[in-house]
Amino acid sequence: MDLINEQIQHYAERHTSTETDLLKKIDRDTHAKVLMPRMLSGHLQGKVLSMLSHMIRPKCILEIGTYTGYSALCLAEGLQEGGKLITLDINEELEDRVRTYFAASAFGEKIDYRIGNAATIIPGLTETFDLVFIDADKERYSLYFDQVIDKVRIGGFIMADNVLWSGKVLNAKPDKDTRAIVEFNKKIQEDPRVENVLLPIRDGIMLMRKVSL
Numbered sequence: 001m002d003l004i005n006e007q008i009q010h011y012a013e014r015h016t017s018t019e020t021d022l023l024k025k026i027d028r029d030t031h032a033k034v035l036m037p038r039m040l041s042g043h044l045q046g047k048v049l050s051m052l053s054h055m056i057r058p059k060c061i062l063e064i065g066t067y068t069g070y071s072a073l074c075l076a077e078g079l080q081e082g083g084k085l086i087t088l089d090i091n092e093e094l095e096d097r098v099r100t101y102f103a104a105s106a107f108g109e110k111i112d113y114r115i116g117n118a119a120t121i122i123p124g125l126t127e128t129f130d131l132v133f134i135d136a137d138k139e140r141y142s143l144y145f146d147q148v149i150d151k152v153r154i155g156g157f158i159m160a161d162n163v164l165w166s167g168k169v170l171n172a173k174p175d176k177d178t179r180a181i182v183e184f185n186k187k188i189q190e191d192p193r194v195e196n197v198l199l200p201i202r203d204g205i206m207l208m209r210k211v212s213l
Contacts, residue, residue: 003167003200009044016047023070026101030068034094039067041135041161045202046074049133049159052207053078056157058130063087064118064144065136065161069098075133076107085111086125088118089136122147129153135161138177141184149193152210158194160184164204 019027023046031037041049053061053075061079063072066089076085085107089098092115102108114121118136122144132148134141141160152158163169163185168178185206188196194208 003164003203013044016044019043019046020073022101022105023073026068026070026073029097030070034068034097041071041074042202045161045205046070048199048201048205049074050077052157052159053131056131058156059083060127060129060131061085062122062125062127062129062132062148062151064122064132064134064148065089066094066098066113067091067135068094069101069113071133071135072111072113073101073105073107075131076105076110079107079110083110086114086127087111088114088116088121090115090117119143119147122151125151127151128156130156132156132158133161134159138162138165138184139180141180142187145184145187149210150213154210154212156210158208158210160188160206160208162203163198163206164200166203169204 030040049071057078057080059080061075066072066087072085072087095115102111119140129152132152134144163181165178165181169182171178174182188206188208193210193212195211196206196208199205199207
């Protein structure tokens with residue numbers, strides 16, 4: 001994911017509002033005790049998620065891919081009073097750890113954390129979402145988009161993480177995950193229901209606004 005000069009990355013982080021103590025703890029714990037810590041959103045991207053959530057002021061958020069809960073807590077910072085965030089993850093081994101983090105936060109009662117197959121859970125959700133964050137298995141990005149688009153209000157937002165895939169989207173002979181991301185990016189670019197911008201932040205965030213049914 002080293003797409004940006006490391007010194008520029010550190011400079012940007014030094015000039016970004018600091019994380020909460022809990023987010024710092026999640027970052028430390030994840031890097032010390034959990035496999036694949038690069039999946040963590042981290043300081044800079046986490047603050048971007050928080051800022052966007054504050055601007056959107058969502059009443060209801062859906063996150064697909066919880067990991068250790070860092071991004072969920074960042075997104076929850078912008079929730080309206082009485083709002084909620086539903087976050088889905090298939091990794092039950094992290095459940096106790098993540099529930100502990102959520103309980104220690106100011107947003108524990110606003111977060112509905114569910115363990116299971118997102119592709120199975122999403123069709124049964126009856127909420128209308130103001131904001132959706134997709135950050136799970138890359139081969140299903142297009143499926144997740146198709147499942148959530150009709151559950152997002154007009155003017156609502158969808159974000160998808162890792163859409164630059166460490167720069168591998170430029171490879172002439174991509175692997176299957178890279179192909180899935182390339183196909184997803186093309187799909188979004190051609191979908192008239194959304195306006196979109198691909199932000200080259202960290203590993204790439206596709207930001208979409210739903211403009212029509």
